[in-house]
Amino acid sequence: MYLPWGYDISMVGGTLLYIFTAIVGSQFWKFCMPLGQTPGTVIALTLFAGTFFLSLPMTVYNIFMSYRNKASIKTKY
Numbered sequence: 001m002y003l004p005w006g007y008d009i010s011m012v013g014g015t016l017l018y019i020f021t022a023i024v025g026s027q028f029w030k031f032c033m034p035l036g037q038t039p040g041t042v043i044a045l046t047l048f049a050g051t052f053f054l055s056l057p058m059t060v061y062n063i064f065m066s067y068r069n070k071a072s073i074k075t076k077y
Contacts, residue, residue: 021028029039 031039033039033042
């Protein structure tokens, strides 16, 4: 199975984040950022924005290109 490098980097980053939190404790992340937002809210909004503005357009583009190039999946039924 082929997975892009971004997947590997995110898995390593997540692991390092969990190790860091285990060492310093979860209280490290409990502070207010500008506009009264918590880090959890900022991370969630960043992930949503990244998915919506980066992944969704690329998915739509790939679907469009597959229809334009008349690509199809051939199954044995």
